[in-house]
Amino acid sequence: NAGVTQTPKFRILKIGQSMTLQCTQDMNHNYMYWYRQDPGMGLKLIYYSVGAGITDKGEVPNGYNVSRSTTEDFPLRLELAAPSQTSVYFCASGLRSAEQYFGPGTRLTVT
Amino acid sequence: DAKTTQPNSMESNEEEPVHLPCNHSTISGTDYIHWYRQLPSQGPEYVIHGLTSNVNNRMASLAIAEDRKSSTLILHRATLRDAAVYYCIPSPTGNQFYFGTGTSLTVIP
Numbered sequence: 001n002a003g004v005t006q007t008p009k010f011r012i013l014k015i016g017q018s019m020t021l022q023c024t025q026d027m028n029h030n031y032m033y034w035y036r037q038d039p040g041m042g043l044k045l046i047y048y049s050v051g052a053g054i055t056d057k058g059e060v061p062n063g064y065n066v067s068r069s070t071t072e073d074f075p076l077r078l079e080l081a082a083p084s085q086t087s088v089y090f091c092a093s094g095l096r097s098a099e100q101y102f103g104p105g106t107r108l109t110v111t
Numbered sequence: 112d113a114k115t116t117q118p119n120s121m122e123s124n125e126e127e128p129v130h131l132p133c134n135h136s137t138i139s140g141t142d143y144i145h146w147y148r149q150l151p152s153q154g155p156e157y158v159i160h161g162l163t164s165n166v167n168n169r170m171a172s173l174a175i176a177e178d179r180k181s182s183t184l185i186l187h188r189a190t191l192r193d194a195a196v197y198y199c200i201p202s203p204t205g206n207q208f209y210f211g212t213g214t215s216l217t218v219i220p
Contacts, residue, residue, distance in 0.1 A: 004154075031206075042157065042198060042210030050206070059209065090154045097204045098145060102154030 001026050004103035006091050008100075012109045013081040021076040022108050023091030029101075031094040032074040034066065036087040037105075042088060049074055050097075081110045115199050120215045123189045128213075131184040131214055133199030144175060144182045145208070147197040158184065158197070183200045194218045 007022045025032065030051045035043040035058075045058030049068040063085060065077040074093075078085060088107050092100040116134040123129040133151040135144065145160040159166055159173045161182075166173040172185040186193055 033206075035210075040212075042212050043208075044210070045206075045208060048206050056206070057135055058206075092154070097206055098143060098160045099157045100147075100155075100208075102156065 003027065004091055004093055004101055006089075006103040006106050007034050008106060009104070010107045012111065013078075015081060015083065015110060017081050018077070018079050019081070020107075021077045021078070021089055021091075023074045023103060023107075024072050025074075025091075025101070026072065026092060027095070027101070028071060029093035029095050030071070031097050031100070032068065033092040033094075033100060034074070035062070035090045035092065036060065036085075037090060038087050044075065046089075054069065072101040078108075086110045115201065115211055117197070117199055117214045119212070120217065122217045122219060123186075124219050125191060126188050128184040129189045129216065130191070131186070131197050131199075131216065132181065134181045135184070135199065138179055138181040138201045139203070141203040143203065144173065144179075144214065145200040145202060146171070146173065146184045147158075147196070147198045147200065147210070148195040149213070150192075155198065156195075189216075189218045190217045191218050191220060 004025045033048045034046040038041045044060045047066040049055045088105045091103045094100040146158040147155040149155045161173045174183045196213040
């Protein structure tokens, strides 16, 4: 199993641009999550999904959108990128919500 | 969400046991206590979780106080690979994880 894969690994965006961060898991997990981690801080939950077709907001959803059309994929969309969205983004999945498996992260810089 | 207090940093000698404390005095009765760790430049990694009684797995043990207001993660023999930031997260489900700043563990060879 590849586990949780995220693309791209790094990205630089200009203010106002849009992009989609990809997340795929091959473990047939129902639960999937998007977090962001600012330098020196803990992770903050952006959105999560408990199954295909079901998504819900986390602690910091503003400026982001998600969709979950399949069990495997949970893309995160940034519209109108802002410098405040400079962060490392982690995707996670789990068979149970308590035990989450994290991807390697996407480092995003908005300038 | 329950507030947690963890030491900012701790040190341990290699091959010695490590006890990482966490205070969560406002924990609710439905909150499980989850522990995750994050190695440098990696995503977090699940360690262990429990509700009331002590829990063991291949990575660690979790000791939960009788009043559930505190818990301790125990690494039985620290290795260099255990150097990481350890997060204690009280939560009823994983859908409501609030990671704080955790405890940065340094393992001294």
